[in-house]
């Protein structure tokens with residue numbers, strides 16, 4: 001079976017919707033971060049372009065600056081490169097030839113999927129060639145019995161999920177950017193999302209990978225087996241390495257069965273302590289049917305109600321939770337959920353709430369949570385941090401940062417995956433300011449490290465965090481990462497300036 005997705009309009013409209021927010025272009029990364037120096041790479045010339053035209057044809061090589069612009073700017077408009085060349089291969093063989101050529105000619109390459117990454121990893125820092133996987137979007141096979149889907153890296157997550165759902169299956173991950181992000185980008189960032197609590201991370205769900213190394217060698221580890229203990233588990237090198245060790249071209253993912261019964265509750269709570277109590281009760285009372293447990297503070301909800309004009313079905317509270325159950329028996333699940341809700345409300349842990357199994361109402365509740373990032377962009381410039389913390393300290397950074405920044409910040413807010421101990425701390429300011437940046441970093445990472453958290457829970461390290469990776473990884477671990485990088489990409493052409501400190 002080969003299903004080809006026409007590039008769905010959601011990608012274009014999602015990115016356009018967000019580009020209209022700021023008419024002016026963000027400052028070039030090289031100017032905003034003058035300490036980063038361009039590596040010793042070749043500059044693109046006509047001979048290079050002639051080779052790419054010969055390989056891909058005219059239409060799959062973009063070199064007009066206006067065509068290249070959206071590939072140079074990241075989703076939150078915090079970084080901007082000035083690449084003059086975007087390549088759109090359609091096959092693994094083409095990716096292999098491109099990389100082999102770039103390696104020989106020392107041309108740096110920035111792999112890009114849906115460009116929804118939030119750490120500046122998906123766009124060039126200087127003039128790296130963008131290799132977009134957007135046209136590699138075929139589903140190769142779906143095995144209804146095992147639930148394994150094999151597809152190309154450029155498949156859009158939501159489109160994959162739609163196809164699987166028609167067959168009684170689903171994708172094991174779900175995130176706010178699903179209408180635009182690509183499975184190759186998801187794998188390369190080891191994306192977490194809204195249901196990691198239930199289905200675990202991609203190191204578990206991804207069964208196989210095909211990837212192309214910097215020198216063009218194709219590494220075929222596209223196993224569809226659940227168990228395969230032959231030698232080193234090389235696929236894990238590509239999961240979460242953010243395009244620095246190779247370009248993912250195909251993946252095999254295990255899709256769980258689509259639940260027959262779904263319920264969603266939006267709860268209002270008076271304190272963070274109440275969130276912890278509710279989460280603990282949800283784990284115990286709902287156990288195997290609990291599929292998502294999210295939290296947001298009032299300032300996070302405010303961005304979607306005030307900027308995006310979404311309506312909340314419950315009154316105003318300092319904190320909110322979204323609790324989802326999914327299972328196979330509607331009556332059983334409803335009974336369990338009702339007993340849980342009655343318990344937490346009668347004990348005053350939850351102040352108010354609404355529960356629904358109607359698809360439209362569930363979508364409206366999910367929008368309140370999933371569109372927060374989009375809403376925050378209306379505030380101005382966004383300093384965005386994705387942090388893992390021990391559960392008791394989950395919310396500690398928000399009040400601390402609020403106090404530290406005072407009137408410098410127009411909004412300090414927090415929301416995230418409470419069930420995974422992963423908070424998204426957001427600091428909104430009218431426009432980028434290096435002075436505010438100095439107040440926030442490295443303080444935010446020092447604090448995270450003091451609490452024994454991780455400076456990146458699910459978004460990765462990208463361009464924004466390499467100087468701070470030592471807060472979460474030991475010197476020897478970083479040194480081994482550098483050795484691996486050198487071995488797999490000796491010329492350093494793949495996504496330079498990202499992940500590893502220079």
Ligand SMILES: Cc1cc2nc3c(=O)[nH]c(=O)nc-3n(C[C@H](O)[C@H](O)[C@H](O)COP(=O)(O)OP(=O)(O)OC[C@H]3O[C@@H](n4cnc5c(N)ncnc54)[C@H](O)[C@@H]3O)c2cc1C
Nearest residue numbers: 113114115116117121176182184185186191192193243248
């Ligand atoms: C509204 C919104 C909500 C989000 N919610 C979540 C969330 O809940 N959980 C979460 O984890 N993330 C979330 N993200 C971040 C982002 O969507 C994820 O990181 C996603 O996995 C990126 O996929 P992409 O296709 O857009 O990759 P890109 O942004 O294009 O790239 C991300 C990184 O992967 C590399 N890359 C991309 N494709 C390949 C490839 N084929 N081979 C090798 N390297 C590649 C890029 O070079 C870059 O370093 C969210 C983003 C937005 C805008």
